Amino acid sequence: MIKKLFIILGFIAAILAVILAVTPLSNLAIAPIIVAFISGLVILLVSKKEKTKTKTIQYIFLMVIIALFLTIYKGIYATSEIGNTEQLEQRDEENLEDSKEILEDIEFDEDL
Amino acid sequence: MKHYALLVVVFLSALSLAQNKTIAIGEKLVYAASYNMSGLLTDIAQVKMETSEVKTSKSSLMRLKCTATTYKDWDGFFKIRDLYESYVNPKTLTPFLYKRDISEGGYYKFMQYKYNHKAKLVNSLKRKKRKDGTTWDEKKSVKIKPATKDLVSTLYYIRNLDIHKASPGDQQNFTVLFDNEEHIITLKYIGKETISTKLGRKECYKLAIVAIKGSDLLKGKNDNLLWLTADANKIPVYAKFKIPVGNGELKIQSASGLRN
Numbered sequence: 001m002i003k004k005l006f007i008i009l010g011f012i013a014a015i016l017a018v019i020l021a022v023t024p025l026s027n028l029a030i031a032p033i034i035v036a037f038i039s040g041l042v043i044l045l046v047s048k049k050e051k052t053k054t055k056t057i058q059y060i061f062l063m064v065i066i067a068l069f070l071t072i073y074k075g076i077y078a079t080s081e082i083g084n085t086e087q088l089e090q091r092d093e094e095n096l097e098d099s100k101e102i103l104e105d106i107e108f109d110e111d112l
Numbered sequence: 113m114k115h116y117a118l119l120v121v122v123f124l125s126a127l128s129l130a131q132n133k134t135i136a137i138g139e140k141l142v143y144a145a146s147y148n149m150s151g152l153l154t155d156i157a158q159v160k161m162e163t164s165e166v167k168t169s170k171s172s173l174m175r176l177k178c179t180a181t182t183y184k185d186w187d188g189f190f191k192i193r194d195l196y197e198s199y200v201n202p203k204t205l206t207p208f209l210y211k212r213d214i215s216e217g218g219y220y221k222f223m224q225y226k227y228n229h230k231a232k233l234v235n236s237l238k239r240k241k242r243k244d245g246t247t248w249d250e251k252k253s254v255k256i257k258p259a260t261k262d263l264v265s266t267l268y269y270i271r272n273l274d275i276h277k278a279s280p281g282d283q284q285n286f287t288v289l290f291d292n293e294e295h296i297i298t299l300k301y302i303g304k305e306t307i308s309t310k311l312g313r314k315e316c317y318k319l320a321i322v323a324i325k326g327s328d329l330l331k332g333k334n335d336n337l338l339w340l341t342a343d344a345n346k347i348p349v350y351a352k353f354k355i356p357v358g359n360g361e362l363k364i365q366s367a368s369g370l371r372n
Contacts, residue, residue: 024185027152080144082158083187088179091213092195096175099199099209100168102226108171112206112229 003046007056010039014063021070029071036064132205134272134346136371137174139163141347145180147360157182157192159362161267163369166199174202176264190217198264205269210262210289225254225262225289232256236292252292260287260294270338271346275301275317283322296325302334304342309349309364315342316349331356344372 013036020029040060047054143159159180166175180194194216199209212223222239238250261269266288273284280303288295302318316339321330330336335354340346347370351362 024189025149025154027154028149030152078185079183080155080158081184082181083184083191085181085193087215088181088193088195091193092177092179095195095197095211095213096166099175099197099211100166102209103166103168103173103199104170106208106226107228107230108168108173108201108208109229110171110201110203112201112204 003043003050003054006039006042006046007054010036010043010060011056013039014060014067017067018063018070021067021074026071026074029067033064033067033071036060036067040064132203132272134344134371135163135174135176135205135268136369137163137165137202138369139371140366140368142365142367143362144365145360145362148358153361155183156186158365165202172202173199173208174205175199176268178264178267192216196264198262198268200265200268205265205272207261207265210264212263223291227256229258232258234260234289238292254289254292256289256294257287260289262289266297267348270299270319271340271348275319275340275346276342290327293326295327296323297321298323298325302337305339307339307350311341311347311349311364311367314349316340317342317346329355335359345370 013032017029017032017036020026020032040057043054043057043060047057139162141161143161144155145157145159146153146155148154157180159178162177162179164175164177166173176198178194178196180192182190182192186192192215195211195213197211197213198207200207206229207225208227210223210225210227212221214221220241222237224237224239226235226237227233228235232255234254234256236252236254238252239247240250241247266286270286278301280301283298283300286297286299288297298321300320300322302320304315305318306313306315308314319338319340320334321336321338322333324330331354335352337352338348339350340348347364347367348362349364353360353362
């Protein structure tokens with residue numbers, strides 16, 4: 001019973017960890033990685049006690065390794081680079097030109 | 113006669129208070145904005161605050177420009193390209209024109225306020241995009257109070273306050289026009305605090321936004337904080353905010369073109 005519960009929990013956590021590790025939210029993958037890893041250990045201990053072999057442990061650990069690798073890799077190589085700002089620059093220019101025209105009509109008071 | 117002299121003194125001191133002694137033309141401040149996700153702070157965007165000079169045939173104004181750009185990793189997820197600008201009198205920081213041109217994950221909105229200080233009116237223009245790419249305008253005339261400013265010019269105006277004269281616990285109200293409505297923001301001076309920033313260890317004035325009347329944008333009583341360096345430049349070096357969907361912070365990366 002306990003084994004089944006941990007197999008399900010471990011699997012869900014491991015899959016979630018891999019999914020999160022692929023997205024830009026890789027920082028969030030740490031929590032499910034820990035959960036999946038602990039679940040894997042519990043299954044391993046229970047299997048040893050019952051002297052049975054469980055294949056799921058391998059899958060869980062494999063996914064944990066993949067997620068952990070991706071998270072660490074992204075953590076090291078993550079760049080805080082900004083993307084393409086061409087459109088923003090263009091809007092900036094257009095707004096400036098448009099503003100100049102509007103400001104020509106505005107009554108400017110030095111004291112205000 | 114004595115009364116007149118007193119009036120003149122009061123008027124002059126009020127004028128000198130309103131003078132811009134802090135913000136220079138050509139100033140550039142760069143920030144990294146991070147968002148707190150389940151206890152982990154993740155850098156999501158770069159925020160830039162720049163000032164420049166804009167000349168018209170009759171006058172010379174200061175352009176205050178703020179842009180927000182998400183980092184590359186986030187562009188595929190939720191792309192933000194926001195532009196906020198305010199054209200102000202370089203001497204008093206009174207706004208004459210405000211524009212907000214935002215593009216957030218497919219959502220586009222443009223807002224423009226043309227101030228008419230004599231009539232205490234703002235001519236606002238709202239532009240939104242339909243699903244098929246065409247746009248529609250909405251024009252409105254909004255009555256404002258004499259001291260009402262927009263978001264950008266308020267931010268710069270706060271930097272120009274004589275905070276060194278304030279004592280901890282002092283509060284001041286600001287009226288900010290946002291989405292065609294006036295909101296009263298209450299700012300409280302908490303005290304001095306030394307924090308370490310990218311610009312080095314700085315002694316700062318710690319300010320808190322205690323309340324915004326008519327808006328539930330910011331949450332918590334003392335969770336929205338702003339640190340301004342306790343020198344003549346009063347650079348905003350660090351800010352913490354709490355919004356309904358989480359909390360985050362703004363940290364300075366670089367500052368150039370400072371006045372003092």
